[in-house]
Amino acid sequence: MAALLCLSLAAQDRAKVIAHRGYWRSRGSAQNSIASLDRADEIRVYGAEFDVHVTADGVAVVYHDGNVGGVNIQQSPYAAIKDSILSNGEKIPTLREYLEAGRRMQVRLIFELKPHASPERDREAARIAVDIVREKKRMPQTEFITFSLEAGKELIRLAPEADVYYLNGDLPPADLKALGFAGLDYAYGKMKEHPEWFREAKQLGLGINVYTVNDTALMREMIDAGADFITTDIPNDALNFIRTMYERE
Secondary structure, eight states: OHHHHHHHHHHHHSOEEEETTSSOSSTTOOTTOHHHHHHHHHTTOSEEEEEEEEOTTSOEEEOSSSEETTEETTTSOGGGTTTOBOTTSOBOOBHHHHHHHHTTOOSEEEEEEOOOSSHHHHHHHHHHHHHHHHHTTOGGGEEEEESOHHHHHHHHHHOTTSOEEEOSSOSOHHHHHHHTOSEEEEEHHHHHHOTHHHHHHHHHTOEEEEEOOOOHHHHHHHHHHTOSEEEESOHHHHHHHHHHHHHTO
16 A cells, blocks of 8 residues: 555656647647647646637637738737638637637646737736636636736736746746746756756745757756656657656656
8 A cells, every 4th residue: 555655646746748739749630729639638648738819809819820821810800810720620729619628628728828919918818818718617727828927917917726837938936936926937948047946946836847848868857857847749758758767766
């Protein structure tokens, strides 16, 4: 019994894998598609990251780039992009459609709210995001990340029960803690520049996510330094590597 308990605790303490834009390197999938969310859930990663822009008429859509087919998403009405097709044949999903698909899954929804054109638009996008997540009753399943400090502060204000992580890499852990962020979600290069941030974040009780880590040697380096989460384009390989890494120890 004691051995089983130790194994259970070790599994809980392992670094967790987040599929960057879903598990899109899989058959029938595409970045930020509902299929990529399905595949991420099937392989039992901790979370599936996805990107959200808000159109000029207030429709939240799931897509990474700011432009699709030469049309700027944030500056255009939804009608201008609604029929755009992803590489796997899906239409670009709205946030409502994506969250509705997530309702039947266990995977955590790692919601990246993209920066918008002004602080006012960032706050408006945060309000729209929170309203839709609440409407779909997905708040317990959702964690927010953003490069926009203004959007991050507004997400914290509007959804104090949710974890909000900051992506931009320009603030030390103490500043994030003071602002109410749950943790930092920084590029691995930034964390290599500031290895002390691992220790400082741990001391403050902040979570540490590192992106986008597609090399297992680097994965090992970031986990050994203290990363709680690894965001990667190779989630299945990462799961296997981390599992093997802990079994050897």
